[in-house]
Amino acid sequence: MSQLEILKEAVAKALPDLDLVLGWRQGINILRTAPFIIRSAKDLDNLVWNRLCVNNLSSQLMHLRDKRVGILVKGCDSRSVVQLLQEKLISRESVKVFGLPCTGVVDLKKLSRSVDLDRVEAAVVTERTLELSADQGSLSLPLPEVLADKCLVCKYPNPVIHDALIGEPVEPWAPAELPAQAAFAAMPLAERFAYWREQMDRCIRCYACRNSCPMCFCKDVCLGDSRDPHWQSQETSVREKWMFQLIHAMHLAGRCTGCGECERACPVGIPLLTMKRELNAITQDLFGYEAGVDPAATPPLMTFAVVEEKIKESEW
Amino acid sequence: MPVLDGSELRIIGFLCNWCSYGGADTAGVGRFVQPTDLRIIRMPCTGRMDPLFALKAFLNGADGVLVSGCHPNDCHYAEGNFYARRRLEVLERFLPVLGIDARRFHYGWVSASEGAKWQQVVTHFTEIIHELGPIAKLDPELAVCAIKAMDGAVQPTAAAPAV
Numbered sequence: 001m002s003q004l005e006i007l008k009e010a011v012a013k014a015l016p017d018l019d020l021v022l023g024w025r026q027g028i029n030i031l032r033t034a035p036f037i038i039r040s041a042k043d044l045d046n047l048v049w050n051r052l053c054v055n056n057l058s059s060q061l062m063h064l065r066d067k068r069v070g071i072l073v074k075g076c077d078s079r080s081v082v083q084l085l086q087e088k089l090i091s092r093e094s095v096k097v098f099g100l101p102c103t104g105v106v107d108l109k110k111l112s113r114s115v116d117l118d119r120v121e122a123a124v125v126t127e128r129t130l131e132l133s134a135d136q137g138s139l140s141l142p143l144p145e146v147l148a149d150k151c152l153v154c155k156y157p158n159p160v161i162h163d164a165l166i167g168e169p170v171e172p173w174a175p176a177e178l179p180a181q182a183a184f185a186a187m188p189l190a191e192r193f194a195y196w197r198e199q200m201d202r203c204i205r206c207y208a209c210r211n212s213c214p215m216c217f218c219k220d221v222c223l224g225d226s227r228d229p230h231w232q233s234q235e236t237s238v239r240e241k242w243m244f245q246l247i248h249a250m251h252l253a254g255r256c257t258g259c260g261e262c263e264r265a266c267p268v269g270i271p272l273l274t275m276k277r278e279l280n281a282i283t284q285d286l287f288g289y290e291a292g293v294d295p296a297a298t299p300p301l302m303t304f305a306v307v308e309e310k311i312k313e314s315e316w
Numbered sequence: 317m318p319v320l321d322g323s324e325l326r327i328i329g330f331l332c333n334w335c336s337y338g339g340a341d342t343a344g345v346g347r348f349v350q351p352t353d354l355r356i357i358r359m360p361c362t363g364r365m366d367p368l369f370a371l372k373a374f375l376n377g378a379d380g381v382l383v384s385g386c387h388p389n390d391c392h393y394a395e396g397n398f399y400a401r402r403r404l405e406v407l408e409r410f411l412p413v414l415g416i417d418a419r420r421f422h423y424g425w426v427s428a429s430e431g432a433k434w435q436q437v438v439t440h441f442t443e444i445i446h447e448l449g450p451i452a453k454l455d456p457e458l459a460v461c462a463i464k465a466m467d468g469a470v471q472p473t474a475a476a477p478a479v
Contacts, residue, residue: 193415193452223368231368239375239454246371246414253367253406278413282406301406304398306388311405314424316440 003167004049007072007098010164012041014070014096021070021098022057023047031108031117035060038070051125054105054148056080056259059214061090068094074102076150078159079257079292080214085161086295087255089217099162101170104143104151106130109269111146115139144176150260150273152176160293184274196242196275202268203241209262209272210248215255223247249275254283254301257292286310325379325445329356329438330365332385334392338428339384340438348435351442354382361385362423363396367407374416377453380445383423384437390427397425419444420451 001009011021021038025046028034033048035055049072057071058080073081081097084090106125108117115132124131130146132139144152153175159165187195207224210216223231224244231247232240248262256276263273283289287300287310331337337358343350359365362385370381383404391397404423411418422441426434 189412189415189417191415192413196414197454231372237455242454243372243375246375247368249410250367250371250407253403253410275413279406279410282409286405286409287402301399301402304395304402306398308401308405311401314422316424316437 003100004047007049007100007166008044008047010098010166011038011047011070011072012044014098014164015041017068018070018096019067020064021072021096022060023072024049024053024055024057029118030120030123031106031111049100051104051106051130052123054108054264056212056214056261058084059212059261061095061214062217065090065094068096070096070098072098072100073159073162074100074105075154075156075159076102076257076259077214078161079156080259081292082161082295083215083255083257083292083299086292086297087299092295097159097162097164099159099165101158101165101167102151103157103170104147104154106146107148107264109264110148111141114141148260148264149178149180150258153178156293161295180271180274181277184271184278197238199270200242200245201238203245203270204268205236205241205244206267208265208267209245209270212261212265213248213252214259214261215252215257216248245270245272245275248272249279252276253279254287254289254299255291256280323446325353325442325450326377327354327380327382327442327445328370328373328378329354329382329384330359330362330369331356331383332362332392332397333358333360335386335390335428336384336426336434339426339430339434342428342431343434343438344431346431348431350435350438353379353442353445354438361391361393361396362400362404363391363393365400365404367403367410370407370421371414374411374420374451375454377451379448379451380420380422380441382421382437382441384426384434385423387425387427390425416451417448419448 015021023036023038024033025036026033026048031052033052035057038044038047056077058077061069061084078099085092119134120132122133128143130141130143155175157172158169224247232244258277258280260273263271266272283300289300331340340356362383365383373381385397385400386392388397408418408421411421424437426437
């Protein structure tokens with residue numbers, strides 16, 4: 001039985017006790033999947049599970065707090081669920097987690113550099129390649145070239161939390177070094193300001209990054225929308241755009257699970273995950289804390305130690 | 317850094333009401349000479365200090381941001397500065413990611429009786445900021461507009477409508 005069949009069976013069994021289940025269905029073309037809500041057994045016919053299921057569905061959990069929700073999660077998505085539980089934003093009893101061991105998802109932005117996404121007629125993932133075919137012929141791309149960056153450095157391919165594990169756990173792989181991250185780390189301080197200024201200037205303040213972020217929960221009272229207090233104006237200057245991204249980043253300090261939804265959702269390709277990863281490295285280094293791994297842990301900025309091991313007092 | 321020769325830079329100080337604001341007052345009462353680059357904002361506690369305050373100040377062209385509060389264990393609210401310490405440490409390490417020199421930001425502890433220490437802190441921090449020079453501005457043209465507007469305000473033109 002394939003993983004998808006096992007999944008359908010497990011969801012069908014659990015469905016009577018649940019109001020709805022969050023899953024993926026085929027999207028507008030062969031390469032796109034879209035989040036969708038399973039309410040009855042006949043919806044299961046539309047359910048898909050493959051390496052194109054990129055969306056982190058847990059960003060919807062906060063809005064469904066009054067419902068009994070089933071959710072399909074990859075390893076990375078499961079960390080968002082753990083983080084939401086940790087912050088008591090959702091309750092464990094009302095969420096049923098279907099865990100899907102995952103070996104990486106395809107990054108369509110990477111793929112679109114070599115392929116016209118709309119013309120692809122069939123896509124098959126093999127052990128090491130992504131096989132695409134269209135009316136002009138076929139193309140075989142090595143997986144590391146088309147997998148999302150977050151997958152290349154993934155430490156948790158198996159869900160860290162689940163009520164039902166679908167299929168066999170996969171063997172974690174050695175995280176690769178990301179060229180983009182290394183290039184950023186090597187960038188001199190003086191160039192970074194100009195770098196971000198240029199990147200942030202492209203922002204159109206569509207808030208897709210915020211809306212897709214599972215950890216960004218105050219969407220109804222977001223500082224980016226609020227004009228009282230006047231954190232942000234409707235001005236289109238790079239200062240306002242950059243400020244919005246800093247609000248997002250600082251509100252995720254010590255909470256970001258690195259699921260990469262912000263960067264994936266960004267229509268203008270701002271390397272938001274590069275910034276978040278740097279921030280995560282800081283909290284990891286300072287507090288030895290990794291977000292979304294232990295439901296019983298406390299996020300580091302919501303607590304303190306009287307004597308901080310890693311924080312040196314200034315000498316003046 | 318005398319204000320009149322135009323070499324003054326903008327430093328924003330976020331001071332806790334109970335300790336450092338009092339310390340700055342003590343320094344003033346004691347008539348300790350201090351650089352004048354600092355603009356002080358009083359807060360109820362360093363625990364109120366949102367790292368975004370500092371980031372917004374930097375994006376708006378502040379050359380330095382100084383946060384000062386009660387010594388650890390001396391917080392008026394018992395633990396506000398412990399939370400602040402974590403947040404501000406994260407912020408200090410995050411600034412280089414954005415391309416802002418971490419030396420432009422400083423947080424520390426000055427009690428209400430430490431007027432002399434306050435003088436040292438302000439003097440030392442101001443020296444560092446002057447070594448670093450003005451921060452890279454996001455929109456220099458905006459700064460020019462503001463300066464022009466200020467000039468206009470100082471010398472009203474004949475075209476200014478009568479109120």
